[in-house]
Amino acid sequence: MQHTAFQGGFTDAPIQAAHAFRACLNAMARPGELQQIAGAAPPAPLSVAAGTVLLTLCDPETPVYLAGAHSAKPIQDWVTFHTAAPLVGPSEAHFALGIWDALPPLTEYRIGTPEYPDRSATLIVECTDLDEATHMLAGPGIKATRAAFLPEAAAFTANHALFPLGLDFYFTAGDQLTGLPRTTRLEAL
Amino acid sequence: MTEYNYAYLDEQTKRMIRRAILKGIAIPGYQVPFASREMPMPYGWGTGGVQVSAAVLTPDDTFKVIDQGADDTTNAVSIRKFFERTAQVRVTEATADATVIQTRHRIPEQDLAEGQILVYQVPIPEPLRFLEPRETETRKMHSLEDYGLMHVKLYEDIAQHGHIATSYAYPVKVEGRYVMDPSPIPKFDNPKLNMAAIQLFGAGREQRIYAVPPYTDVVSLDFDDHPFEPTKADHACDLCGSETSYLDEVIIDDAGGRMFVCSDTDFCRCRRAAGHVGRLGTALPEAAE
Numbered sequence: 001m002q003h004t005a006f007q008g009g010f011t012d013a014p015i016q017a018a019h020a021f022r023a024c025l026n027a028m029a030r031p032g033e034l035q036q037i038a039g040a041a042p043p044a045p046l047s048v049a050a051g052t053v054l055l056t057l058c059d060p061e062t063p064v065y066l067a068g069a070h071s072a073k074p075i076q077d078w079v080t081f082h083t084a085a086p087l088v089g090p091s092e093a094h095f096a097l098g099i100w101d102a103l104p105p106l107t108e109y110r111i112g113t114p115e116y117p118d119r120s121a122t123l124i125v126e127c128t129d130l131d132e133a134t135h136m137l138a139g140p141g142i143k144a145t146r147a148a149f150l151p152e153a154a155a156f157t158a159n160h161a162l163f164p165l166g167l168d169f170y171f172t173a174g175d176q177l178t179g180l181p182r183t184t185r186l187e188a189l
Numbered sequence: 190m191t192e193y194n195y196a197y198l199d200e201q202t203k204r205m206i207r208r209a210i211l212k213g214i215a216i217p218g219y220q221v222p223f224a225s226r227e228m229p230m231p232y233g234w235g236t237g238g239v240q241v242s243a244a245v246l247t248p249d250d251t252f253k254v255i256d257q258g259a260d261d262t263t264n265a266v267s268i269r270k271f272f273e274r275t276a277q278v279r280v281t282e283a284t285a286d287a288t289v290i291q292t293r294h295r296i297p298e299q300d301l302a303e304g305q306i307l308v309y310q311v312p313i314p315e316p317l318r319f320l321e322p323r324e325t326e327t328r329k330m331h332s333l334e335d336y337g338l339m340h341v342k343l344y345e346d347i348a349q350h351g352h353i354a355t356s357y358a359y360p361v362k363v364e365g366r367y368v369m370d371p372s373p374i375p376k377f378d379n380p381k382l383n384m385a386a387i388q389l390f391g392a393g394r395e396q397r398i399y400a401v402p403p404y405t406d407v408v409s410l411d412f413d414d415h416p417f418e419p420t421k422a423d424h425a426c427d428l429c430g431s432e433t434s435y436l437d438e439v440i441i442d443d444a445g446g447r448m449f450v451c452s453d454t455d456f457c458r459c460r461r462a463a464g465h466v467g468r469l470g471t472a473l474p475e476a477a478e
Contacts, residue, residue: 013200014196015195015247017200017203017204018196021203021207021245022245025207025211025387026387028211028214028215029214029387029402029403030402056204057207057208059201059204061205062208094208113332114332115329115331115332117216117219118209118212118216118219118221118222120212122211140401140404140405141214141402141405142404143403143404163216163366164216164366164367168211168212181215181402182215182216183215183402
């Protein structure tokens with residue numbers, strides 16, 4: 001059966017969103033720790049994890065930027081139908097979605113203001129695999145250090161230097177999710 | 190209760206609260222504004238904590254509510270029943286069994302573990318509010334990291350009383366950046382703010398949410414020559430004999446008689462069940478179980 005924009009949403013939104021939010025919360029509160037998240041069945045190439053994060057956190061109040069291949073018409077239609085989030089460019093977006101190579105320049109996104117650092121974008125980065133650890137993380141939410149997958153180091157080091165301003169990241173692959181808030185420091189693996 | 194949505198609040202409200210919680214986690218100690226809703230209880234009874242709990246709970250959770258450490262006070266009982274009906278959660282009084290604990294003005298004596306979430310009810314989230322009433326100014330002070338006024342307040346305590354007389358809602362600095370009000374917990378509890386559990390703070394009337402992720406550096410403000418000191422009544426619990434727990438003083442007659450009991454009722458009950466007996470205590474009948 002062909003995927004249409006009307007399919008693939010939550011079947012029991014309050015319960016599924018509650019479980020999905022706990023995964024989002026744990027991911028952001030324990031940077032780099034793998035979380036399972038499921039519920040949505042979005043059109044390819046959108047992953048289950050990224051689709052579920054969108055359904056859990058986005059609504060008409062949160063402009064979304066779809067980057068690169070993720071701005072294809074089927075995904076646009078799916079996001080619009082299920083979340084009613086306005087689709088915008090990177091500078092207005094509360095949430096941005098795409099593969100790592102499609103999201104830059106990161107300087108385009110909102111990093112908050114000194115008085116309102118929360119008015120910053122959250123980037124959902126689609127990855128092929130989160131299992132292979134590439135960097136060592138430290139900071140709030142991490143007892144000592146934790147090894148985790150990151151697509152590169154320089155961008156996240158620069159983002160951490162902006163604290164308390166800065167971007168927050170989710171990394172998604174299949175039904176797996178990790179988070180990286182602006183507070184996390186990178187250490188050599 | 191099928192007349193209401195799961196966990197009482199509508200989905201869009203929960204999404205808004207959830208986004209505020211996530212930004213709070215990303216910026217530890219920073220107060221995130223949120224569009225607080227009217228809840229079926231008056232302001233001052235935990236409307237902020239209840240909204241945070243509603244956004245966090247799933248049907249798999251076990252929920253515990255304490256008010257000044259006690260599970261059996263009006264406020265705790267009614268909030269527990271509220272979520273038992275609207276969120277289909279199991280409820281417990283045992284700290285270790287709970288996955289989400291909503292608290293008013295205490296941190297449980299027992300150390301919390303990874304996987305637990307502690308939700309605080311906060312009356313005044315702004316630690317600088319009684320020093321500077323204007324929100325525009327306090328916001329600017331936080332953005333400039335201008336916390337001199339708070340140190341002046343603590344210094345004036347020392348100048349007037351010889352020691353820092355602030356005994357509850359004792360200000361802390363989170364991860365070396367934001368000064369935060371830990372809600373009116375006794376300063377005895379401040380060292381426990383460094384914990385393995387996620388801490389979420391909700392202020393309903395003041396419309397603020399803030400958070401402290403696990404293993405985050407939380408330091409109570411002090412001076413080199415007047416270091417921070419967590420204090421408690423210099424007694425042992427009269428029911429369970431604990432010398433380390435935070436105590437409530439209870440007047441027991443009109444002739445000046447008084448007793449000290451653990452403020453954490455679950456901690457006290459567990460100790461008595463394990464056979465500890467204090468000065469005025471009797472062995473629990475259920476001590477056998």
